[in-house]
Amino acid sequence: MDYCLDTISEEEKEILQEIMNIAFGKAAADLAEVINIFVVLSVPHIEILNAQDLPEYLKSQVSAYDRVSIVEQNFWGDFKGSAFLVFQASAGRELISLFSDDSEDFGSEPIDALEKETLMEVGNILIGACVGKLSELLGDAVTYSPPRVVTENSSNDAIPVNIFESGSSAIVLKTVFCFNERNVNGFLFLVTSNDSILWLKKSLAAFMEQYE
Amino acid sequence: MIKKILLVDDSPISRRMMKSCIPKDRGYELFEACDGLAGFEAYKEIRPDVTFMDLTMPVMDGSEATGKIREFNPEAVVIVCTADIQIKSITNALNQGALMVMKKPPSKETVEDALLKADEHIG
Numbered sequence: 001m002d003y004c005l006d007t008i009s010e011e012e013k014e015i016l017q018e019i020m021n022i023a024f025g026k027a028a029a030d031l032a033e034v035i036n037i038f039v040v041l042s043v044p045h046i047e048i049l050n051a052q053d054l055p056e057y058l059k060s061q062v063s064a065y066d067r068v069s070i071v072e073q074n075f076w077g078d079f080k081g082s083a084f085l086v087f088q089a090s091a092g093r094e095l096i097s098l099f100s101d102d103s104e105d106f107g108s109e110p111i112d113a114l115e116k117e118t119l120m121e122v123g124n125i126l127i128g129a130c131v132g133k134l135s136e137l138l139g140d141a142v143t144y145s146p147p148r149v150v151t152e153n154s155s156n157d158a159i160p161v162n163i164f165e166s167g168s169s170a171i172v173l174k175t176v177f178c179f180n181e182r183n184v185n186g187f188l189f190l191v192t193s194n195d196s197i198l199w200l201k202k203s204l205a206a207f208m209e210q211y212e
Numbered sequence: 213m214i215k216k217i218l219l220v221d222d223s224p225i226s227r228r229m230m231k232s233c234i235p236k237d238r239g240y241e242l243f244e245a246c247d248g249l250a251g252f253e254a255y256k257e258i259r260p261d262v263t264f265m266d267l268t269m270p271v272m273d274g275s276e277a278t279g280k281i282r283e284f285n286p287e288a289v290v291i292v293c294t295a296d297i298q299i300k301s302i303t304n305a306l307n308q309g310a311l312m313v314m315k316k317p318p319s320k321e322t323v324e325d326a327l328l329k330a331d332e333h334i335g
Contacts (some may be wrong), residue, residue, distance in 0.1 A: 032299065
């Protein structure tokens with residue numbers, strides 16, 4: 001079945017935006033509980049795209065970063081897709097001290113490995129809590145792949161090119177955030193394919209039924 | 213006694229969710245504003261008994277708007293209803309003078325509870 005791009009109505013986008021807002025708020029609070037950080041939130045944005053335009057769209061969103069670190073995690077349920085948490089490449093180093101009592105004592109582990117572990121941990125919490133809450137609000141439960149960290153010299157090389165089959169559509173849920181004390185900015189993209197659209201439409205309607 | 217309620221939230225869906233949770237049988241008069249600044253302006257004009265305020269909004273966030281409303285009227289009852297449930301955000305909203313903070317999504321029970329607290333506060 002071929003779903004056209006307007007299969008998600010403006011109202012459904014607004015509902016999804018509000019649910020994403022709630023989900024990322026929960027994720028930020030979970031992260032703030034684990035490490036001493038304050039996450040400045042912004043209003044989420046929902047975009048429906050042709051899958052073949054997705055890599056270009058994602059690159060354009062992070063073009064201000066010359067080097068990027070991406071935490072990528074896939075999730076499966078009725079709601080399935082990929083999460084990309086994108087930071088400037090320097091973010092890992094900035095965040096290491098949040099997981100250490102002494103910011104100068106990085107132990108014997110190489111700094112690159114520590115940066116990766118830090119980003120993986122932050123990504124695991126933010127993506128897990130956000131996708132988990134979003135799924136919960138929509139009556140689903142998801143499983144996750146282990147997070148993967150990719151650091152590249154250019155944002156052009158870091159974004160996976162073929163996430164979905166061409167011809168399908170992609171729903172992008174984007175939120176921009178800032179770790180106030182650390183001068184670290186980032187994006188969280190949740191990307192789901194049209195495999196999830198029918199389920200999503202039904203679930204959004206069910207969610208709003210309680211507010212009729 | 214509560215008569216007028218102002219809902220300040222940039223999301224029309226969120227305002228709709230809040231409205232549906234407010235009891236219909238009490239004759240409350242409902243007003244809406246779509247950001248903190250519009251909320252502050254609406255407050256000055258309408259003088260609602262209770263204001264439900266979101267935090268993360270464009271133009272002016274809910275924390276600042278709460279502070280401005282409370283500066284304009286130190287007796288104003290502002291209830292923050294937010295997805296930003298970080299301790300620092302909640303503390304900040306309370307420091308700005310919010311009576312309480314409700315986490316999103318709202319439910320009939322949490323809204324009823326908030327209105328009860330507001331009523332008690334107003335006396």
